[in-house]
Amino acid sequence: xxxxxxxxxxxxxxALIKLGEERNDVVVLDADLSTxxxxxxxxxxxxxxxxxxxxxxxxxxxxxxxLALSGKTVFASTFAVFATSRAYxxxxxxxxxxxxxxxIVATHGGVTVGEDGATHHxxxxxxxxRVMPNxxxxxSCDYESTYNLVLRxxxxxxxxxxxxxxxxxxxxxxxxxxxxxxxGKLLKEGxxxxxxxEGPLVHEVLxxxxxxxxxxxxxxxxxxxxxxPLPEELILDSVSKTKKVITAEDHSIIGGLGGAVAELLxxxxxxxxxxxxxxxxxxxSGEAYALLRHLGLDSEGIAREVKxxxxxx
Numbered sequence: 424x425x426x427x428x429x430x431x432x433x434x435x436x437x438a439l440i441k442l443g444e445e446r447n448d449v450v451v452l453d454a455d456l457s458t459x460x461x462x463x464x465x466x467x468x469x470x471x472x473x474x475x476x477x478x479x480x481x482x483x484x485x486x487x488x489x490l491a492l493s494g495k496t497v498f499a500s501t502f503a504v505f506a507t508s509r510a511y512x513x514x515x516x517x518x519x520x521x522x523x524x525x526x527i528v529a530t531h532g533g534v535t536v537g538e539d540g541a542t543h544h545x546x547x548x549x550x551x552x553r554v555m556p557n558x559x560x561x562x563s564c565d566y567e568s569t570y571n572l573v574l575r576x577x578x579x580x581x582x583x584x585x586x587x588x589x590x591x592x593x594x595x596x597x598x599x600x601x602x603x604x605x606x607g608k609l610l611k612e613g614x615x616x617x618x619x620x621e622g623p624l625v626h627e628v629l630x631x632x633x634x635x636x637x638x639x640x641x642x643x644x645x646x647x648x649x650x651x652p653l654p655e656e657l658i659l660d661s662v663s664k665t666k667k668v669i670t671a672e673d674h675s676i677i678g679g680l681g682g683a684v685a686e687l688l689x690x691x692x693x694x695x696x697x698x699x700x701x702x703x704x705x706x707x708s709g710e711a712y713a714l715l716r717h718l719g720l721d722s723e724g725i726a727r728e729v730k731x732x733x734x735x736x
Contacts, residue, residue, distance in 0.1 A: 436461035438573035488517035503529035503545035533673030550678025564625035607654030613643035630722035
């Protein structure tokens with residue numbers, strides 16, 4: 424029997440429609456990609472609260488801020504590479520500095536964008552948004568986490584960056600799972616190493632952990648769906664037991680989840696750490712999971728890296 428996979432983008436659309444039915448203050452903006460981001464479904468239901476801003480991402484972010492400062496709860500969506508690097512100044516000043524109630528939900532994060540190629544692979548977006556004051560950064564790993572995180576950020580005032588994938592992802596969480604800002608989930612207990620993952624690599628890490636179990640390596644697995652703020656207590660509790668850490672992310676190893684964990688551990692619990700992700704390079708065009716294999720970020724590659732890391736001790 425195959426693994427059930429569902430689209431986080433479809434979960435986003437479902438959550439938006441639920442919010443639209445329950446709250447008149449929710450409005451949605453998109454930058455000419457509403458079919459891809461799935462916000463078009465909200466637009467079809469609530470055309471008076473949906474605004475297609477065209478290929479003008481910076482203008483979209485500034486408009487989102489204006490609507491938010493007028494009392495609206497605003498969701499602004501486009502691909503991750505455009506939401507961050509193309510519109511950075513407007514996000515920084517109009518959204519983050521102004522503490523505007525804007526939820527930037529960006530799809531097509533990471534190299535799992537696949538065939539669109541390196542120019543469309545958002546491998547710096549988490550780093551860009553994590554360094555921005557007032558911005559909270561989240562990354563969902565399946566359908567349910569996406570759906571419930573969208574509902575959760577609508578409850579909380581102020582700026583958010585929620586990163587979604589292009590690809591469908593295997594189900595991990597049951598319906599109705601609760602997600603807190605600054606939280607994470609302990610998905611598997613272990614004694615030899617803590618593996619902290621985000622987004623599409625959570626399932627790859629869980630599979631790798633099963634492979635490692637077969638050769639006598641017990642890996643603890645954490646889904647750090649909240650990257651800023653980090654689930655510090657959860658991570659430190661795990662590391663106090665295992666004493667060794669590996670991070671895994673569909674993002675550059677510089678400034679993303681691995682960087683955040685490294686900063687935490689260097690200050691509060693120094694220990695051996697290995698960061699798995701995109702090295703300091705651009706990737707290439709190809710099918711999403713073929714690119715993960717190419718980068719050693721599939722389950723087999725992660726299991727191999729964990730074993731090599733532990734062999735040093």
